[in-house]
Amino acid sequence: MDKRRLVRNAVKALVKGVVGVLILVTISELTVSLAGGLPDYDLTFSTFALIFLIFIVISQLLSGTVFKHVFNVFSALFLVWYLLYAFTASVLVINMRDIILMVNLRTILSVIIMLSLVGFAKALLELVNYMVENINAENLKV
Amino acid sequence: MKIALRMISLATTILWGTLAIFIITAAYSASLIEIQFEDPEIFLSDNNVLAIMLSMKINNKGYYHIKEFLLKTEVKDESGIEISSQQTYVDIIPARRQTWVKHNITFSLNDLTDIINLLFRDANLTLTSEVELKFTELLPVKIYTNTSYLWGAPFHNFTLGEPVFEQYNYTYSILSLPLNFENHSIFNVTGTTYLKIFNEQDDVVAVAKLPIEVYSGSKYSDILKIYVKNTEIPFGGRVELFFESEPFRFGPLVIYLG
Numbered sequence: 001m002d003k004r005r006l007v008r009n010a011v012k013a014l015v016k017g018v019v020g021v022l023i024l025v026t027i028s029e030l031t032v033s034l035a036g037g038l039p040d041y042d043l044t045f046s047t048f049a050l051i052f053l054i055f056i057v058i059s060q061l062l063s064g065t066v067f068k069h070v071f072n073v074f075s076a077l078f079l080v081w082y083l084l085y086a087f088t089a090s091v092l093v094i095n096m097r098d099i100i101l102m103v104n105l106r107t108i109l110s111v112i113i114m115l116s117l118v119g120f121a122k123a124l125l126e127l128v129n130y131m132v133e134n135i136n137a138e139n140l141k142v
Numbered sequence: 143m144k145i146a147l148r149m150i151s152l153a154t155t156i157l158w159g160t161l162a163i164f165i166i167t168a169a170y171s172a173s174l175i176e177i178q179f180e181d182p183e184i185f186l187s188d189n190n191v192l193a194i195m196l197s198m199k200i201n202n203k204g205y206y207h208i209k210e211f212l213l214k215t216e217v218k219d220e221s222g223i224e225i226s227s228q229q230t231y232v233d234i235i236p237a238r239r240q241t242w243v244k245h246n247i248t249f250s251l252n253d254l255t256d257i258i259n260l261l262f263r264d265a266n267l268t269l270t271s272e273v274e275l276k277f278t279e280l281l282p283v284k285i286y287t288n289t290s291y292l293w294g295a296p297f298h299n300f301t302l303g304e305p306v307f308e309q310y311n312y313t314y315s316i317l318s319l320p321l322n323f324e325n326h327s328i329f330n331v332t333g334t335t336y337l338k339i340f341n342e343q344d345d346v347v348a349v350a351k352l353p354i355e356v357y358s359g360s361k362y363s364d365i366l367k368i369y370v371k372n373t374e375i376p377f378g379g380r381v382e383l384f385f386e387s388e389p390f391r392f393g394p395l396v397i398y399l400g
Contacts, residue, residue: 027166030166030169030170030173098289099285099287100286101283101284101285102283102284102285104282104283104284105281107280108161108165108280108281111161112161115158115161118150118154118157121150125143129143
């Protein structure tokens with residue numbers, strides 16, 4: 001990978017990272033009033049946000065190489081696993097003194113998991129496409 | 143293949159964006175919902191039903207309707223016996239509108255007489271409320287609350303003193319019976335006390351009827367008096383007391399003489 005492309009990818013990764021942080025902070029601010037009562041909400045959200053940002057940055061840094069596509073497949077799978085792990089019961093239960101609030105997230109989670117699976121399929125197709133395009137040319141970039 | 147992949151990318155980006163906007167606006171809308179409770183209104187209807195009307199103003203300032211709003215309340219006494227169970231259903235609480243929800247918790251006072259302890263003893267009643275609703279069509283929400291509140295008995299600390307005979311004149315004597323109680327309830331006690339005196343042979347020798355009116359939160363302390371012929375004073379009989387009012391009746395409370 002030449003230096004110019006590496007720098008370009010690093011700048012893009014930085015910009016995407018900053019935009020990602022801004023979006024996640026906005027989501028956090030808007031949802032904290034509703035979900036702030038959740039046990040370990042901050043920790044869960046921060047962990048997810050951090051992993052999400054690392055994925056964006058790494059994916060951008062590896063842009064133009066086969067590793068980007070391999071990494072994208074892995075990150076799509078990780079996202080599906082994380083959602084299934086974090087919302088096992090698919091019902092959000094918030095205890096506020098004498099009040100118990102239960103939100104059934106099944107529909108939303110189904111949509112998110114479906115989209116994540118589409119993302120996984122897309123990443124897999126991109127990997128196949130990249131390999132088909134480059135293997136004949138014997139210039140598979142690493 | 144590249145075009146197909148780009149189309150998939152575009153479609154998923156649009157869908158993720160739409161989902162993100164939906165989640166953000168839904169969370170923001172939920173934080174904009176205001177619920178205000180008015181002071182409960184209490185009615186005693188002609189058919190002896192005590193109704194506590196809870197009015198709440200739901201100000202849905204958010205962007206989404208609240209649908210299929212169902213409020214269930216259940217009142218139980220200390221031993222878990224259900225006293226009242228009511229439901230209120232509101233089909234839709236539109237976005238950017240205020241909606242009044244009126245929920246009645248009703249008690250049949252005739253039924254309360256069956257739960258006789260509630261007439262004479264203050265009790266901690268448990269009110270269980272459950273709200274079910276659909277927020278933004280996609281998010282079914284359930285809210286549970288469990289609160290206890292003090293039931294004020296209308297005849298709290300009801301005590302009948304020792305009956306005392308006192309000669310009134312050559313023909314009659316007076317039987318004096320001290321009666322005390324405190325009306326801790328939220329309604330006035332208005333009714334009639336009936337006294338019956340029985341002799342050893344179980345014959346009624348005297349009857350008296352005394353009106354009683356005790357306001358909510360006040361004490362009643364009086365001496366009930368009944369005239370009995372000197373020749374019929376029972377030394378081994380009994381006194382029976384009944385109370386009868388519009389909402390409820392109880393009795394007999396028996397005091398043995400001699």
